[in-house]
Amino acid sequence: MRIGVYVCHCGLNIAGVLEPSSLTEFAKTLPDVEVARDLQFTCSDTGQETIKEDIVEHKLDSVVVAACSPRLHEPTFRRVISEAGLNPFMLEMANIREQCSWVHMDEPPQAQEKAKDLIRMAVAKAALLNPLQGETMPVSRGVLIVGGGVAGIQAALDLADSGLHVYLVERKPTIGGYMALLTDVFPTNDCSICVLAPKMTDVYNHPLITLMTYAEILNIEGSVGRFTVSGVKKARFVDEKLCKGCINECAGVCPVEVPDEYEFGLGKRKAIYMPIPQSVPLIACVDPEACIGCGLCSEACPVDAVKYDQRQEEFRFDVGAIIVATGWQSFDPARKEEYGYGRFRDVITGLQVERLLNAAGPTGGEVVRPSTGEVAKSVAFLQCVGSRDETVGNQYCSRVCCMYALKNAPLIKEKYPDAEVSIHYIDLRAGGEGYEEFYMRAQRLGVNFIRGRVSEVEKVDGHLRVNYEDTLLGGFRSKPYDLVVLSAGLEANKEADVIGNLLGLSKRPDRFFEIAHPKMRPVEAHIDGVFIAGCASGPKEIQVSIAQGEAAAAKSMRLLLRGELTLDPVVAMVDTEKCIGCKLCVETCPSKAISVDKTALVDEAACKGCGTCAAACPVDAIDMRLFSDEQILAQVRAATAVKGQYPFIVGFLCNWCSYAGADLAGTSRIQYPTNMRAIRVMCAGRVDPAFVIEALKGGADGVLISGCRLGECHYSKGNYQAYQRVQVLRGVLEKVGINPGRVKIVWCAASEGEILAKEVRTFVRELKEMGPVGTELRVLGVPEPPGGDR
Amino acid sequence: MKLAYYPGCVARSTGREYEISTLAVCRALGVELEEIDDWNCCGATHVSNEIVSTALAARNLVRTELPVMASCSICYSRLRAAMIRLKDRKVRERVNEALEVKYEGEKDVEHVIETITKSLGEAEDLEDLVVRPLAGLKAAPYYGCLLTRPGGGIDSPENPSILENLIRTLGAEPTDFRLKMKCCCGPIFMPEEEAAAETLIRILRNAKESGADFVVALCPLCHLMLDANQPLLEKKFGEKIDLPILYVTQMAGLALGLGAEELGLEMNSVSTRSVLEKLEAAEGEGAEKELC
Numbered sequence A: 001m002r003i004g005v006y007v008c009h010c011g012l013n014i015a016g017v018l019e020p021s022s023l024t025e026f027a028k029t030l031p032d033v034e035v036a037r038d039l040q041f042t043c044s045d046t047g048q049e050t051i052k053e054d055i056v057e058h059k060l061d062s063v064v065v066a067a068c069s070p071r072l073h074e075p076t077f078r079r080v081i082s083e084a085g086l087n088p089f090m091l092e093m094a095n096i097r098e099q100c101s102w103v104h105m106d107e108p109p110q111a112q113e114k115a116k117d118l119i120r121m122a123v124a125k126a127a128l129l130n131p132l133q134g135e136t137m138p139v140s141r142g143v144l145i146v147g148g149g150v151a152g153i154q155a156a157l158d159l160a161d162s163g164l165h166v167y168l169v170e171r172k173p174t175i176g177g178y179m180a181l182l183t184d185v186f187p188t189n190d191c192s193i194c195v196l197a198p199k200m201t202d203v204y205n206h207p208l209i210t211l212m213t214y215a216e217i218l219n220i221e222g223s224v225g226r227f228t229v230s231g232v233k234k235a236r237f238v239d240e241k242l243c244k245g246c247i248n249e250c251a252g253v254c255p256v257e258v259p260d261e262y263e264f265g266l267g268k269r270k271a272i273y274m275p276i277p278q279s280v281p282l283i284a285c286v287d288p289e290a291c292i293g294c295g296l297c298s299e300a301c302p303v304d305a306v307k308y309d310q311r312q313e314e315f316r317f318d319v320g321a322i323i324v325a326t327g328w329q330s331f332d333p334a335r336k337e338e339y340g341y342g343r344f345r346d347v348i349t350g351l352q353v354e355r356l357l358n359a360a361g362p363t364g365g366e367v368v369r370p371s372t373g374e375v376a377k378s379v380a381f382l383q384c385v386g387s388r389d390e391t392v393g394n395q396y397c398s399r400v401c402c403m404y405a406l407k408n409a410p411l412i413k414e415k416y417p418d419a420e421v422s423i424h425y426i427d428l429r430a431g432g433e434g435y436e437e438f439y440m441r442a443q444r445l446g447v448n449f450i451r452g453r454v455s456e457v458e459k460v461d462g463h464l465r466v467n468y469e470d471t472l473l474g475g476f477r478s479k480p481y482d483l484v485v486l487s488a489g490l491e492a493n494k495e496a497d498v499i500g501n502l503l504g505l506s507k508r509p510d511r512f513f514e515i516a517h518p519k520m521r522p523v524e525a526h527i528d529g530v531f532i533a534g535c536a537s538g539p540k541e542i543q544v545s546i547a548q549g550e551a552a553a554a555k556s557m558r559l560l561l562r563g564e565l566t567l568d569p570v571v572a573m574v575d576t577e578k579c580i581g582c583k584l585c586v587e588t589c590p591s592k593a594i595s596v597d598k599t600a601l602v603d604e605a606a607c608k609g610c611g612t613c614a615a616a617c618p619v620d621a622i623d624m625r626l627f628s629d630e631q632i633l634a635q636v637r638a639a640t641a642v643k644g645q646y647p648f649i650v651g652f653l654c655n656w657c658s659y660a661g662a663d664l665a666g667t668s669r670i671q672y673p674t675n676m677r678a679i680r681v682m683c684a685g686r687v688d689p690a691f692v693i694e695a696l697k698g699g700a701d702g703v704l705i706s707g708c709r710l711g712e713c714h715y716s717k718g719n720y721q722a723y724q725r726v727q728v729l730r731g732v733l734e735k736v737g738i739n740p741g742r743v744k745i746v747w748c749a750a751s752e753g754e755i756l757a758k759e760v761r762t763f764v765r766e767l768k769e770m771g772p773v774g775t776e777l778r779v780l781g782v783p784e785p786p787g788g789d790r
Numbered sequence B: 001m002k003l004a005y006y007p008g009c010v011a012r013s014t015g016r017e018y019e020i021s022t023l024a025v026c027r028a029l030g031v032e033l034e035e036i037d038d039w040n041c042c043g044a045t046h047v048s049n050e051i052v053s054t055a056l057a058a059r060n061l062v063r064t065e066l067p068v069m070a071s072c073s074i075c076y077s078r079l080r081a082a083m084i085r086l087k088d089r090k091v092r093e094r095v096n097e098a099l100e101v102k103y104e105g106e107k108d109v110e111h112v113i114e115t116i117t118k119s120l121g122e123a124e125d126l127e128d129l130v131v132r133p134l135a136g137l138k139a140a141p142y143y144g145c146l147l148t149r150p151g152g153g154i155d156s157p158e159n160p161s162i163l164e165n166l167i168r169t170l171g172a173e174p175t176d177f178r179l180k181m182k183c184c185c186g187p188i189f190m191p192e193e194e195a196a197a198e199t200l201i202r203i204l205r206n207a208k209e210s211g212a213d214f215v216v217a218l219c220p221l222c223h224l225m226l227d228a229n230q231p232l233l234e235k236k237f238g239e240k241i242d243l244p245i246l247y248v249t250q251m252a253g254l255a256l257g258l259g260a261e262e263l264g265l266e267m268n269s270v271s272t273r274s275v276l277e278k279l280e281a282a283e284g285e286g287a288e289k290e291l292c
Ligand SMILES: Cc1cc2nc3c(=O)[nH]c(=O)nc-3n(C[C@H](O)[C@H](O)[C@H](O)COP(=O)(O)OP(=O)(O)OC[C@H]3O[C@@H](n4cnc5c(N)ncnc54)[C@H](O)[C@@H]3O)c2cc1C
Pocket: A146, A147, A148, A149, A150, A151, A152, A169, A170, A171, A172, A175, A176, A177, A178, A179, A182, A184, A185, A186, A187, A215, A216, A217, A325, A326, A327, A328, A329, A350, A351, A354, A400, A404, A407, A493, A495, A496, A497, A498, A499, A533, A534, A535, A536, A540, A541, A542, A543, A545
């Protein structure tokens, strides 16, 4: 192996504390180093050219750049060496700026020693690097969209228009989701179905959209680029090709009436029915639960479309990406017993009032008391029912109910100017473009706003009374109303649980699907190739649901439009000779990338390279292509080769949070002791107990492992696994007489440079108290472990 | 069935008739009670200090291996609340520092209404126990606030039905008593007497309007507020209420055939004679019918 080492001055950023020229001289003494130079600014054009020339002239195999953080310039130098003909992965960086010169400004001599160690570690790893090739893989150009609400519809149209093939699978007999059932919608009060119906029809007519309604997905296999989806289309007992959608003929003669789920129980439908007049597809459906098989509809159908012997049909297709747009379900307001829903007929929900206000609804648009059928003269809206309420397990705000109450209260007021309409609220949340103006309009129209959570709804002498504390005027009040509307919150859709389980999606504590990062990756799931849009990832209004549908579509296009996928070569690989098929890795893998058929098999497209499996494997049969066991162990040995300082710490920092946190300590010039030699790993879960033992054996006084804060792991649960392993390891150490406090695991976010610095300071202090490694064994009279040469 | 009996302080003061009738009813139902040795306050007097009130309750719980029965809703609620708090490791550690016997696992704690309901439910022949069904009597089921709280216990905290069901089992008829869940105002009676009186009179009026012959109470504080207080309220509002307030155990005892004395009925402030008379009259009628 012929290695070139480049030590950067970075102006005075490095050279102000360290001596690059003597570091260069030091590098020249290391094995395999063919050439070493110090450069003013290695990332400058001149610096880059020097490296390139050296690669050619000295026939270098790999390159070490001792400069800033790899998180900053690794891509730059990978490009540079590949321009000179080297494989881009033949690069290793020693971080002597963010994690050395900037954080040890007051201790140049110790910093210099640390820099030497960091270079020795980098050279040791560089000697073991292998060229890696990101394989390309052809991908399916199809996209599955689960859920035909407004989010799914929008995603389907965007994708199909861009030339990808869409399979839109909807559980219900029609697409449209909840939006199809709402009356006018905020913030502009346009008629909901009028703006949605054209999109629904476009979906139906689009040549690149295969629409499957009344269908259930039963299985999803494979990974990004090549998922295989299968399921069934339930029998409608109506021939889709024959049915003309006239519905009156068949439903007119059907003798069975059941509560209409599309009217939220306010109206009735027949056993043969059309969900809504604008149903897409416009095909009747027989409800097998309700049908008594009398045959009247079949006789009445002018085109003989009713087929009682119809069977469900299976389907199966391949796609490259999946968009989960499974929406939400309503909080069951009967759970708030004090509000009397289900006991008092005139207590209804926000969704029910949407239907009452709808001209196509069960009352032709009249807002009536269900108990009497008379128009309600006084109406109360009760906010936050089932939201912001720990007694029902929902801490979160449902985000749209303030706005829909602010929409429906004025709609009632406009229709019946004499009606008394009040909104009982805790806070009114109208954040969004045009939303505050919407709120003010409701105020101008004379809607009453009463602040205070309602304590109960009771029925006194046949009349509803709302009891509450008015927290603005002070005092307890009781007010009679004709109609009470509960603004029930939005909950995670239970019907989507199957999909979540099939794909291995994780859920937040609020039970909605979790996105890969709460800010930065709003529509990506933890699983590659899977996106989440609309209310499936939390309550949101139509506008944002559409935006997310569009974003998920764009992400899918980016993934699939080229027709092939270049895979990241930093993945796990299995030594099938060693593998014993124990399946521990399958359980460990957060990306569901490993399967076992006698021996383990890594799906390289799905693997994200965290390395948790490699640390978990009991027989070392799994290793990583980069950050391999061999490379990390070589770094550990190089780190402990000299041990110029006491206490001496080997650190393992996860790339996403802790390493970035350490870099931040550098950019913020937070000073901390020079005792730690940090090794970058992709995830704290990568840290194999063997690495820790190697460090202690080599004479390190302590090992610090730092991962993302719990719950924030880039790979979802790697830090928990690291924690478990450390606990076990500490137990073992204690048994053999080594102070378990020598192995420490801490959490540090990328924004917490100060925390990382503090942890190092504390650990140094703790280790000083413990004394050099092995002290405890000497006390016990056990022979010292090898390597304890102090 | 054998249970540990937690009397609570009121049983030995203003609520003597509750204890008397509780012991009598349990005897009649074949429920053996073993009073917790050296019991102390349930913690209600120290609710403002979480650790003290929880430790007080815990000290009672650890003094027995048996499931614990309390008849006072406040005690019952405190014991349950303490068990919920004690699930928190930190609270448990702090509480255990103060206890000689440590609190380890959860206990079964029940209210006497559960004990009665369960015993009757398990009876092979209900008629053997309910020898004097309360036919013809109308009872207003008064829950008060603490029997069902903290939630997740006996019954729904907002709209429970366990008392109505018991009333029916005993042969009487529960009335539609809208204010059955209203607080008896015991805790605010001293500082907010006016507000408390207003609420109490509403509760009593509502119970009377519901057509009840008597109100059933589950808690000595509720009983005190509605029973002992009733003459004062009558005077204050210048109206006659005259509504007997029976403890659930007194009502059950009557149906089990126990005598007024055994149930301490003469100790109630509002005379319970009207109830007894109505019961006798109904029995007379029933007997006549049987004879014909
Ligand atoms: C009373 C009320 C009034 C509202 N008014 C407004 C308003 O005026 N303006 C506004 O912007 N927002 C309003 N909203 C919010 C609006 O309803 C949502 O923003 C919108 O429904 C979100 O669309 P979606 O596609 O994410 O979910 P959904 O509409 O819930 O659609 C999800 C679809 O996925 C399907 N599905 C679920 N699981 C599966 C599965 N396993 N397989 C196949 N298909 C599945 C469902 O059947 C459904 O068709 C209101 C909400 C309420 C409760």
